[in-house]
Amino acid sequence: xxxxxxxxxxxxxxxxxxxxxxxxxxxxxxxxxxxxxxxxxxxxxxxxxxxxxxxxxxxxxxxxxxxxxxxxxxxxx
Numbered sequence: 001x002x003x004x005x006x007x008x009x010x011x012x013x014x015x016x017x018x019x020x021x022x023x024x025x026x027x028x029x030x031x032x033x034x035x036x037x038x039x040x041x042x043x044x045x046x047x048x049x050x051x052x053x054x055x056x057x058x059x060x061x062x063x064x065x066x067x068x069x070x071x072x073x074x075x076x077x
Contacts, residue, residue, distance in 0.1 A: 004030045 004022060006014050011032045022028040 002028045004028055005033050006030065008032055008034050 004018055006018060015030060015032060019030045022030055
């Protein structure tokens, strides 16, 4: 699904035009953005700053070590 987001201030002039333009495309939905403030601003109490927690989502490495390299074998040319 693709959302075509129209700012609320521009909705009177753009919403109907965009909705009509995308009416035949079931993968596009035209919506009006009515948010009044950022979500992050509401997250904590007003006088308190909170640090955003970041986590490493990569897959953990496999435990163990690489096998030793035999230095007597030369690389192919």
